Amino acid sequence: MIKNLKIKKVLECEIDNELTENIQELLTVSFQDIYPNNRIYFKQVPHFRFLAFNEEKHLLAQVGLDYRVMNLSGKLIKVLGIIDLCVSRESRTKGIASLLLSEIDKYCVKKDIDFLLLFADNKTLYLKNGYKSVKNKCKWLKIEDRNQTILGIGYEEKSELMIKKIGMNEWTEGDLDFLGYLY
Numbered sequence: 233m234i235k236n237l238k239i240k241k242v243l244e245c246e247i248d249n250e251l252t253e254n255i256q257e258l259l260t261v262s263f264q265d266i267y268p269n270n271r272i273y274f275k276q277v278p279h280f281r282f283l284a285f286n287e288e289k290h291l292l293a294q295v296g297l298d299y300r301v302m303n304l305s306g307k308l309i310k311v312l313g314i315i316d317l318c319v320s321r322e323s324r325t326k327g328i329a330s331l332l333l334s335e336i337d338k339y340c341v342k343k344d345i346d347f348l349l350l351f352a353d354n355k356t357l358y359l360k361n362g363y364k365s366v367k368n369k370c371k372w373l374k375i376e377d378r379n380q381t382i383l384g385i386g387y388e389e390k391s392e393l394m395i396k397k398i399g400m401n402e403w404t405e406g407d408l409d410f411l412g413y414l415y
């Protein structure tokens with residue numbers, strides 16, 4: 233564990249140029265060639281982020297969060313989506329990603345949130361932190377990330393989908409309408 237790690241919650245619209253540059257560097261290094269090099273989001277801006285800084289105030293890790301209503305088999309649910317969680321290479325396997333996930337858990341207490349939701353190719357970290365895989369056919373607004381234009385509607389099962397129950401509602405099978413883009 234890194235000593236004196238400081239986690240800050242920042243609203244997206246309050247991020248200044250210097251912080252944008254630091255987040256940009258972290259994202260491009262963490263997601264290598266796949267991340268756009270001219271912005272700090274992939275398809276759409278998140279609503280807020282948790283950022284982890286070391287004692288020297290260097291940014292070590294970040295996670296974006298998107299709050300939205302989704303339609304799960306005809307029932308409306310409030311979802312906090314987890315986006316682009318990453319930790320700088322030299323700070324990995326020291327529990328920082330897990331710490332950010334637990335910070336998100338703490339944030340969810342007494343909030344109007346039914347589920348946390350994310351997509352992961354590698355599920356290990358999330359399974360260790362209480363998330364589970366679910367199988368739902370997803371419907372979402374497709375965005376072409378190069379030109380940032382709407383492409384149409386996607387409708388298919390996503391094997392990377394994971395959730396964590398927060399409120400009293402149970403997750404169910406069936407269609408999951410994102411009522412927006414997919415992160």
Ligand SMILES: CC(C)(COP(=O)(O)OP(=O)(O)OC[C@H]1O[C@@H](n2cnc3c(N)ncnc32)[C@H](O)[C@@H]1OP(=O)(O)O)[C@@H](O)C(=O)NCCC(=O)NCCS
Nearest residue numbers: 262317318319324325326327328329330351352354356357
């Ligand atoms: C995935 C990632 C955020 C983990 O950060 P971390 O601070 O090292 O995570 P923790 O120390 O809390 O937990 C480490 C565990 O995460 C798991 N893990 C490692 N790489 C992973 C990956 N790419 N995706 C999911 N889980 C991963 C392993 O189980 C590891 O434990 P182990 O080394 O004992 O097997 C970090 O490796 C990273 O930034 N990777 C590049 C970006 C990325 O793939 N983000 C995930 C998007 S879904």
